[in-house]
Ligand code: ASP
């Protein structure tokens with residue numbers, strides 16, 4: 001008999017009536033000839049209420065006691081659902097995470113799952129029972145000195161963690177699928193509270209889902225998607241109120257993977273490289289709405305496929321935009337850029353003090369792109385820093401950096417390509433993949449099944465808005481190996497997850513040292529910690545630096561200034577359909593230009609384009625791109641309050 005894992009969220013088990021309705025749905029699935037494991041969340045807002053209670057007693061409750069408290073919520077719902085099933089005459093048994101043997105790390109309030117014992121569940125399934133398991137919780141297992149005894153502490157997986165429990169159980173039990181029942185009809189093309197005509201997607205790949213993390217997180221815990229992707233589990237997200245099909249989240253075909261250390265898999269699962277790229281940089285183009293749209297519109301009309309695009313922070317009243325293309329298209333692309341430059345207009349002098357600047361196009365045909373890819377980078381700060389450090393230790397300088405949720409790409413000198421791939425594969429213990437340019441197709445070949453059977457009519461599957469980010473820019477850092485590694489290593493030490501990272505193209509020579517600016521975005525709540533951490537770096541100035549390839553390099557390095565901008569929003573469009581589909585970026589930029597929205601930063605990966613805009617324009621920007629990609633439908637999605 002096929003095993004199905006079903007997970008019901010808080011609203012789906014929010015009342016006695018809802019629990020009874022769930023019991024009926026569960027029984028129906030059993031009667032259709034399946035073995036069923038059901039994972040449930042705490043009823044309604046129980047977890048929030050428990051948090052409030054704790055805060056009334058203590059401003060800083062111990063994490064252990066918090067886990068003890070919060071894990072009770074799920075224990076209520078498993079017992080009640082089990083009773084409701086028994087009332088229907090359906091044999092059922094409820095089990096806590098500890099009873100099942102969901103073993104986690106000893107990290108209270110954010111534990112990752114290490115392994116799951118399946119014997120007890122399998123036994124109950126054989127007896128014809130539905131097994132109802134408490135989501136969001138697990139238990140630690142550590143041998144005491146002497147190795148005889150174990151201490152068992154209750155842990156929780158982090159808010160929203162029941163999804164992760166369900167998918168992990170599906171992996172451990174080799175279930176045929178995992179159904180996530182929630183209070184929305186599936187995964188939507190945008191947040192319906194901002195876009196009332198957002199539509200349910202019929203399907204989405206795990207990679208797209210992860211790139212849309214800020215949109216998806218509310219519906220699906222990113223760690224659940226990570227497990228589904230790693231173990232090849234088919235997920236379906238649907239409403240527990242209707243019988244509609246919902247959204248299928250497609251995973252790559254399963255590859256044999258050990259279930260040991262289930263959630264501790266390598267954060268990086270491939271190194272990709274593309275030795276055949278050329279870079280075009282446009283320096284000092286005017287900082288006004290429409291510039292990126294005009295440039296990439298023209299590039300698209302010339303049928304040139306663009307790979308990475310980055311636009312760094314503006315300086316004065318101009319920006320730098322850089323992009324990569326297949327090397328055989330580089331000279332054509334740079335002619336297009338040169339031809340369009342006068343039409344973009346020279347920057348308007350904002351004041352007498354700021355002189356008009358002249359634009360400039362630079363082309364470099366001699367670059368390679370290396371990327372690290374992996375779902376496990378989300379929530380693990382330090383992976384990007386490790387990549388930068390690995391390159392730095394080999395003395396390889398990084399040209400462009402572009403990071404998205406599941407990928408970090410760097411351009412480097414072409415002749416360093418082979419060496420870079422070798423050391424990165426070593427550092428992350430993975431094998432490499434030759435990327436297949438032309439087109440934004442680079443990398444989709446890397447994982448089996450990533451792009452199979454999904455050719456949406458529109459190149460973009462969904463759009464997302466993240467208003468919780470702030471931008472930091474470090475001005476005038478020396479342009480040489482090891483600097484990015486230090487910056488992002490330091491941030492990782494402070495547990496700061498960095499989102500978009502962009503290194504400026506413009507080079508300023510200060511005291512004979514070429515410098516560039518490095519800008520990145522972090523969660524607003526972390527911006528102050530990040531700024532303080534970076535202040536430490538200033539103190540490094542003058543101290544001898546770590547040796548580079550055995551050569552101790554004495555250097556003075558610091559930066560001139562850190563600039564923080566909080567009032568930003570990030571809008572992203574995601575879709576595997578943009579691979580080999582020139583002009584998608586141009587379409588997005590044009591939609592923003594039509595609304596007179598200025599683009600402050602751009603970063604792309606193969607399946608994602610992100611723009612930073614002013615916070616006040618975030619929603620308008622989101623609406624504009626949702627509309628331009630034809631994602632809107634006639635139907636209005638009901639969202640629960
Ligand atoms: N009850 C937990 C929470 O509210 C876990 C979950 O619902 O997924 O975060």
Ligand code: MG
Pocket residue numbers: 009160163218219220
């Ligand atoms: Mg949830």
